[in-house]
Amino acid sequence: MRNYTSISLFYCLFFLYGQTPFLEIRPYAKPDFVQYDLKNHVDHHFPTANITDGNFRRFDGINLTEELMFPNCDQGSACYDGHAGVDYYMPAGTPILAPADGYVIWSAFSPGANPCPGGISPNGDTGIIILAHPGTGHFSCYLHLEPPLNAAVGETVSTGDTLGFAGNTGCAQTPHLHFEIRKDTYFFDEQLSYAVDPFGWWGTEPDPIESLRGNRSEWLWKSSWLIDDNDNGFQRYYGPLWDRMAVGYQGDSWIAPSTSDALTSRHYAIWVPELEEGGEYNIDVYIPSGLDAATAVIYEVYVKNNNLGTSDKMLVTYDQTSNTDNFSTIAALDLPEGSNCSVILRDIVASGSIGSFVVFDAIRFTNTGTVGVDENNLLHPTNKSLNIKSIYPNPFNPQVTVDYNISTSEKVSVIITDLTGRQIKKINQVFKVKGMHSITWIGDNDYGTKVSSGLYFLSIKAGNLIKTAKILLLE
Numbered sequence: 001m002r003n004y005t006s007i008s009l010f011y012c013l014f015f016l017y018g019q020t021p022f023l024e025i026r027p028y029a030k031p032d033f034v035q036y037d038l039k040n041h042v043d044h045h046f047p048t049a050n051i052t053d054g055n056f057r058r059f060d061g062i063n064l065t066e067e068l069m070f071p072n073c074d075q076g077s078a079c080y081d082g083h084a085g086v087d088y089y090m091p092a093g094t095p096i097l098a099p100a101d102g103y104v105i106w107s108a109f110s111p112g113a114n115p116c117p118g119g120i121s122p123n124g125d126t127g128i129i130i131l132a133h134p135g136t137g138h139f140s141c142y143l144h145l146e147p148p149l150n151a152a153v154g155e156t157v158s159t160g161d162t163l164g165f166a167g168n169t170g171c172a173q174t175p176h177l178h179f180e181i182r183k184d185t186y187f188f189d190e191q192l193s194y195a196v197d198p199f200g201w202w203g204t205e206p207d208p209i210e211s212l213r214g215n216r217s218e219w220l221w222k223s224s225w226l227i228d229d230n231d232n233g234f235q236r237y238y239g240p241l242w243d244r245m246a247v248g249y250q251g252d253s254w255i256a257p258s259t260s261d262a263l264t265s266r267h268y269a270i271w272v273p274e275l276e277e278g279g280e281y282n283i284d285v286y287i288p289s290g291l292d293a294a295t296a297v298i299y300e301v302y303v304k305n306n307n308l309g310t311s312d313k314m315l316v317t318y319d320q321t322s323n324t325d326n327f328s329t330i331a332a333l334d335l336p337e338g339s340n341c342s343v344i345l346r347d348i349v350a351s352g353s354i355g356s357f358v359v360f361d362a363i364r365f366t367n368t369g370t371v372g373v374d375e376n377n378l379l380h381p382t383n384k385s386l387n388i389k390s391i392y393p394n395p396f397n398p399q400v401t402v403d404y405n406i407s408t409s410e411k412v413s414v415i416i417t418d419l420t421g422r423q424i425k426k427i428n429q430v431f432k433v434k435g436m437h438s439i440t441w442i443g444d445n446d447y448g449t450k451v452s453s454g455l456y457f458l459s460i461k462a463g464n465l466i467k468t469a470k471i472l473l474l475e
């Protein structure tokens with residue numbers, strides 16, 4: 001084994017409220033497999049479309065001060081001064097799917113930024129859908145959709161439902177999905193943005209977005225412990241010279257020309273696992289043979305502990321021509337319960353590297369404390385389910401009862417939100433054994449005051465699962 005590096009990152013504090021990834025699928029049609037081109041990231045420096053300050057800070061802490069504005073930056077390094085979301089370029093008409101359960105709080109063709117960033121002319125009003133995801137504090141926003149919008153305000157949606165279709169309405173010249181996550185409210189504030197980054201923040205200093213309003217960016221895609229390049233946990237920036245190869249783990253991999261000059265770097269990929277247990281992990285990479293791979297690529301390993309506010313980064317130089325067509329361990333690290341870890345690989349190689357390409361394929365995170373156990377069963381989420389069985393009466397006054405079923409014993413809480421996604425009432429967590437249960441809401445808020453009549457959403461949260469039902473309080 002070459003270039004084996006071990007780090008020990010010990011923390012004594014466990015997560016009590018670690019963010020659970022909730023984007024089960026990509027925020028667009030689950031492809032056969034296509035990973036659409038990601039061209040623009042969130043600007044952590046100041047994510048407000050009408051305020052450009054010549055400084056773009058990416059999720060990995062990299063600071064860009066040149067080629068900052070569309071369309072130039074899509075030739076370069078995923079920049080877009082003031083960008084509040086993530087842009088995926090895809091054919092017009094591509095179905096956009098709900099990435100998580102929730103309900104629709106905005107569905108309309110509305111004016112976009114004025115003037116448009118980059119001086120382009122608006123292509124009419126922009127088709128916008130915004131979802132509330134109760135119990136998570138997150139709102140997901142979809143811009144530039146073309147008609148028809150497929151989801152109406154007040155509708156509940158489940159993961160995978162078609163919300164609408166990709167287009168180029170509003171400030172867009174090319175069909176793409178602008179996917180944006182806001183924390184605490186869907187309201188757009190030009191000065192103090194509610195936008196956060198679904199890629200999280202991996203810089204070693206504090207997240208500038210967090211210092212703006214206190215909202216923390218966290219990695220939101222669900223993933224697994226073995227991340228291939230068709231997995232949510234793998235995201236790549238669309239550089240100009242990517243090539244997809246029909247070799248590698250599960251028959252595919254990506255290559256980009258290597259460079260030894262960081263300024264000419266144009267490609268990178270990030271792998272983020274969802275690990276259910278803390279412990280000691282090996283990081284294993286899979287590189288296929290026969291690709292003229294570089295002999296000194298640099299894997300960046302990030303470990304983040306949001307409770308302690310620490311963010312650690314280590315570099316591992318690795319020869320991609322060694323032990324090909326196999327998993328090779330490149331690092332071992334201790335991950336406390338609930339902490340986050342990611343691996344970033346760029347097209348940049350160390351000096352003296354030979355070979356023309358950096359290769360991007362599967363990465364595996366193996367808990368070394370459970371070696372010898374069937375790998376296929378390690379760390380996989382158990383088959384948990386939560387189902388709402390009945391809601392009665394609905395419409396209701398003065399009280400509504402919801403029957404639900406859980407397949408495993410869980411902590412359960414109930415959250416009532418209004419049509420704007422605002423939380424009205426939380427009925428605190430209690431432990432429920434698996435099976436059928438009921439909860440009743442008497443139409444009051446957190447202060448015990450009776451709420452006004454209208455539409456509300458009752459969300460049951462059991463462990464990591466959330467199910468939402470629409471309920472109508474009548475006078």
Ligand SMILES: [Zn+2]
Pocket residue numbers: 040083085086087177178179
């Ligand atoms: Zn955008």
